[in-house]
Structure formats: structure tokens, C-alpha cells
Amino acid sequence: MREALLGVAIFVCLAGASLTSLLIHGRFPPHHRQDDTSAIVRLAANLFVVMTSLVLGLMINSAKNTFEAIDHNLHAYATELILLDRSLRQYGPETQAARQPLIAYVQRVVDATSPSQQSPIVANRLSELLLNNVGDQLSVLTPPDDRHADMLRDARQQLQKVIELRWVLAEQSEGAIPGALIALLVAWLMLIFASFGFRAPCNATVVATFVVSAALVAAALYLIMDMDIPFSGPIQISPAPLERALAELKQ
Template sequence: MSSEWFAFLVAVAVFAAGLIGLLLQRVLPEQHTTGGSRDLIAAVVGLLTLLCAVVTGLLIWTAYGVYSGQNTQIQSLAAKVMQLDLALSDYGPEANPARAQLRDALAKTIDQVWGANESDSNFAANTFASALQNLREREKVLRDLHPSTDEQKQALTAALSASDALSQARMQMSFGLSAPVSYPLLLVVIGWVVALFWGFGLTARATFTSVIALGIGAVAVASAVMLILELSTPYSGQFRASPEPLEQALAVMGKE
């Protein structure tokens, strides 16, 4: 189910809970919604408001951390690619095949990640497998190099180190997408919000203004849920991580 549909269903459920509360407020005997009963309902509503605010904020922060972390990893990956390319450049013309292989692998990675439109769970699995494959291919190409000078030996050592760091960065990108948001916790919070709006309905008069306020609140809750879902899927959601650092690295590779 897409995040848009999920958020829409949340809005419907929350709004319906508020309307049910308004209906019960008119149907139930007065002693159930006035006096001590009203004070108790207000206290529970206050507790639920606090819980929803804290946990929803935590979920949004966690989802943003996933999004921000992937952008940081992309920048780190671009820097490590450039570091490896420069090390191969220092090695000399003998390393040109390795530089070409690195450039092709980067172009393929950009196309796979931002052109496939696959889910982030599939992206994580494919990224991990692709990182291992690229590591094996780079190691084979690098081990075929036979340095004859001290400068080439130093450059090859730096290239091997940069290659390991590059593969580690790719794997960290996939690990960062494993269960980014606790969906059971998200469902619990949605349950709290449904109960909260039900309580709002019980303590309010059934007027046009009350219905509009419930609708606005339901839309706000749905937008928060959608924000959590979208930020936690930085390669398939509306808020996509930018490939610009990798594209900039690709544009200058092989020119030194």
C-alpha cells in the first residue's frame, strides 16, 4: 500500500472517530459527558495528547534521520570514489582499465538506484549484493596491477584502502534502510490518535465548526504519518535522496 493511501485511511479513521464521539455526546445521558465524567475524559485526552505529540515527534525525527543519513552516505560515497580514482591516477597509465571499470560501476549504480523505482527494501538487498560484486571486481583488477616503483606501490596501497572504504560505505547505505521505522509503534500511535479524537468528540458540541476542526486535525495527523513514511523511504518516496554528489564525481572522473 502506498503512503498516500495509508495516510488517507488514517485521516478517514481519525475523522470518523471524532464524528462518533460527537454523536455519542448527543446520544448518551448527560451524566456521562458532564461533571466528573467530563473531567476524567479531559484528563485522558490530555494524557493521549502528550503521548501522541512525543512519540509522533520521535517517529518523524527517526524518519528524518534515515533520510538525512542516506544523503550523508551518498556524499561520503562520492568522496571515496574520487579518492580511489585519484589513487589510481597516481599509479599511472597502467591503472586506466581500473579507472574505467570504476567509472562504469558508478554510472551503473546511479542508474540502478535512481532509475529502477524499486522499493527501499529491494534497494537495500540489491545494494548489498552489488557492493559485494563490485568489491570482487575491483579487487581482481587491482590485484592484476604489478607496481614497479615505490610511488606505484604507495598508490596501489592507497587504492586498495579506498576500495575497501568504498565498499563499506555502500554496505552502510543498505544497512541504514533495514527497518528504519517501527511500523507496530506507528500503528499504536495511530490507535492513540483515534482514541484521542473520539475523546475530542465526547467533550465538544456537535456544530459545523467542530466538524471542520476535526477534519483539519485528521488531515494534520495524516500528513504527519505520510511524512514519516516518505522520509523513511529516501529512494522510492516523494522526498528522494539526491544523486548530485555522485553525478558530480562521475563528471570529473578520468580527467586527472
């Protein structure tokens, strides 16, 4: 929701800058409308075009890296959940009390990744309590022999890995693109769009071009910001690995 509001705000800023420049240019004093002045304005705009292109490239690369890193960690997370459940099953029926909160935990995580949910994945207090309950159940087990002791040690290590990946995903869900960089980029784009309206003819075609261009640029920035936060918006991490893990746990 926040990214969508930012996209709308960016559209208003860009369209407003170009249309305002278009409307007030004719009211400038004559010496401000000379060809030399127009040339300087366009040179300055060209400078910001280059800087904007560089920053946009960095933002796209940062959002792509964040998305791929979270996708990789989510697959590893689902794998560790399956391996933990396999270790508990292999130990014996004594671990049924630990498997029940584990299944309930994975179910809540899958529900949190559905499009209807707004909360970030795994960042839920009740989910954390369910996962901690798995560790509590493992701590009361008494292995009858060395073989079971080894399996219990492996299960505890796998549980610790799940907890680590859970917090990694929770930390990564907030995005990595600084807000100040987005604000600076929007300011540069406003100057560029304002230069478009400098000495431009005031007609419906020009106005429509400015509005459509502002909408497309705002949409591109919105998608970049949305990709940087992969657990919400139209570009989301697929919940398929967690759904497959839940199906394996319920078998």
C-alpha cells in the same frame, strides 16, 4: 509507497474515530452524557496529548538524525569514489580495465537515486558485481616498483572503504522508527480524536474541522516516516554528490 498507504490509513483512523464519536454520542444513556463524565474523558485525552507530543518529538529527532547521517555518509561515499578513481589514474593506463566497471557502477548508483526508481540506493546485485570486478582487476596488477606498489595498496584500501560505505548506506535505507511505536501513537491519536467528538455539536463546520485536522496530522506523520527512509518519497537525499562524482570519473 508504503509510507503513503500508512498515511492514508492514519487519516481514515483519525477521521473515523472523531466522526464515529460524534455520531454515536447522542445514543449514549443519559448518565453517560453528564458533565462529570465529559470532564473525565477530557482529562484522559489530555494525558494522551502529552504522551503523543513526547513521542512525536522523539520520532522527529530520530528521523532527522537518520536523514543527516545518511546525507553525511553519501557525501563521504562520493568522495571515496573520486579518490579511488584518482588513485587508479595515477597508477597508469594499466588500471583502465578497473576504471571501466567503476564508472559503470557509479552510473548505476546515480540511476538508482532518480525519482523514477523505486529500489534502494546501492542495494542492487548487478551493482555489487561491478564493484567486485574492480577488485578483481586490481588483484591481477603487478607493480613494477615500490611507488606503484604503494599506489596499488592505497587504491585497494580506498576500494575497501567504498564497499564499507556501500553497505552502511544499504543498511541505513530501511529506517529506524519502529512500527510498533507508530501503531501505539496512532492508537493514542484515535483516542484523542474520539474525545473531540464527545458532546460536540453535529454540524458541517465540526465535521469539516475533524476531517481537515485528521488530514493534517496524517500528513505530518507521513512526512516523518518518509524522512526516516530518505531514498524514497518527497523528502529524499540529494543525488548531487554522486552526480558530481560520476562527472569527475568520466573526465
